[in-house]
Amino acid sequence: MGQQEKQSIVSIIGSVLVIGFYSLYVYRNYIQADMGLLNDFQFWGKSFLYLIPVAIVVQIVIQILFAIGNRIITQEDISDITDERDKLIELKSIRISHWIFTAGFMLAMGSLAMGMKPYVMFLTLISSGFVASLASEVAKIIYYRRGA
Amino acid sequence: MVDAKVIISNNIRRLRFFAGEMTQQELADKTGVTRQTIVAIENGKYFPSLELAFRLAHTFNVQLSEVFAYYPENDPVHKKLKDKLTKKGKQ
Numbered sequence: 001m002g003q004q005e006k007q008s009i010v011s012i013i014g015s016v017l018v019i020g021f022y023s024l025y026v027y028r029n030y031i032q033a034d035m036g037l038l039n040d041f042q043f044w045g046k047s048f049l050y051l052i053p054v055a056i057v058v059q060i061v062i063q064i065l066f067a068i069g070n071r072i073i074t075q076e077d078i079s080d081i082t083d084e085r086d087k088l089i090e091l092k093s094i095r096i097s098h099w100i101f102t103a104g105f106m107l108a109m110g111s112l113a114m115g116m117k118p119y120v121m122f123l124t125l126i127s128s129g130f131v132a133s134l135a136s137e138v139a140k141i142i143y144y145r146r147g148a
Numbered sequence: 149m150v151d152a153k154v155i156i157s158n159n160i161r162r163l164r165f166f167a168g169e170m171t172q173q174e175l176a177d178k179t180g181v182t183r184q185t186i187v188a189i190e191n192g193k194y195f196p197s198l199e200l201a202f203r204l205a206h207t208f209n210v211q212l213s214e215v216f217a218y219y220p221e222n223d224p225v226h227k228k229l230k231d232k233l234t235k236k237g238k239q
Contacts, residue, residue: 002184083181084197085188144184147193 003078004086005144007066008137014062015137018055019130038119048126089143097136104128155223158216160190163208179203 026047030037037043067078108124150157164170172190176183179200188194189204196204205212220226 003182004184079182081180081182083185084200085185085194086182147188147191 002144003070003076004089005141006070007063007078008140008144010062010066011059012134012137014059015055015130015133017062018051018058019126022051022054039117041118044119044122048122051126085148088148089140092143092148093136093139096139097132100135101128101132104132150217150219150222152222154192154219156195156216156218157192158189159214160186160204163210163215167208175204175207178207 030043071077104124105128107128108121111120111124112118160175164172164175172186173183176186179186180203181200185194185196189196201212201216205215208215
């Protein structure tokens with residue numbers, strides 16, 4: 001397995017951990033105490049705004065830990081070269097995640113149009129962002145295995 | 149004889165051998181790409197840009213045609229265009 005594939009797997013694990021723990025934290029500390037928050041736009045705004053930096057920091061920490069662990073186990077440094085194939089694969093995987101997020105956005109707006117509660121729209125948005133990020137990493141693994 | 153599905157083949161493995169059994173990592177370092185990209189090119193899974201193709205040829209000090217070979221008879225686009233031109237010529 002190539003280094004990029006390993007990094008994608010680590011990134012998937014990181015995303016699952018972040019969204020899992022963050023959802024659990026928000027549910028236990030806020031939603032469980034006051035279910036009315038589900039329809040509070042300010043609550044969702046804050047949740048989104050806190051999630052983004054938390055996700056970025058956790059991903060950076062996980063990638064650093066992976067680089068250290070990889071160095072210890074394989075005695076190889078992680079290459080800092082990004083060549084034309086890496087860029088092509090990155091673009092292709094971003095395109096996939098973009099389409100998935102766009103579909104999720106449409107679904108979220110559809111839920112509002114059909115008169116569903118606002119929290120359905122916010123949950124759909126978060127879920128589509130999460131699925132789009134997973135799909136991007138899975139696509140990378142597939143493209144790296146296929147060649148490009 | 150080349151497989152009927154192959155449109156572009158390469159001689160990188162042979163050229164590496166004649167360059168003193170140059171390793172894939174050495175070739176990657178000399179052309180500024182990762183070893184995985186060299187592996188993908190060698191296995192015909194990835195076709196490099198013209199720039200990288202020339203860089204590979206320059207590394208081995210040979211012409212581009214000695215690194216890559218094109219088989220138009222296996223290329224569906226070439227066949228399609230040829231048929232189109234033949235039809236136009238008949239009209």
